[in-house]
Amino acid sequence: MKHASPTALDALEPLLAEVRGLPGLAERSRGVFYRKGRAFLHFHEDPKGLFADVRDTAGADFERIDVTEEPGRRRLVETAKARL
Numbered sequence: 018m019k020h021a022s023p024t025a026l027d028a029l030e031p032l033l034a035e036v037r038g039l040p041g042l043a044e045r046s047r048g049v050f051y052r053k054g055r056a057f058l059h060f061h062e063d064p065k066g067l068f069a070d071v072r073d074t075a076g077a078d079f080e081r082i083d084v085t086e087e088p089g090r091r092r093l094v095e096t097a098k099a100r101l
Contacts, residue, residue, distance in 0.1 A: 018068065021048055021060035025067055029060060032090045039094075041101050058097060060084070069093050074100055 026033065026048045033048060042050045042057060050058040052072070061068045066085030071093065073080050082096065083089040 018061040018063045021062045021067065023047070025062040026060065029067060029084065029090075032084060032093070035094055036097065039097055039101060042097075052101065057100075071097055072100065 021029070029048070036042065036050060036058065037044060041052055043052075044050050048060045049056070055076075056072070058069060058071045061070065061081075066083055069082045069084045070079035071082060072078075080096070082093045084093050
């Protein structure tokens with residue numbers, strides 16, 4: 018699964034704007050967010066849709082969330098908030 022292209026990120030811009038407002042995150046490049054110097058959240062695309070990888074609570078791995086539609090986008094924001 019490849020990292021999200023600029024066109025895919027354009028489609029996610031409202032979501033990206035919301036994530037940018039979360040405390041403690043730094044966007045090192047468009048759509049790639051770090052927390053305390055460690056990768057925390059980034060986006061992918063494939064023929065099935067758009068996905069976000071957010072660091073799990075243990076900090077060892079990522080959980081993949083489908084953000085193609087609004088319910089997944091809400092889930093991503095709530096998950097990210099809970100893990101910050």
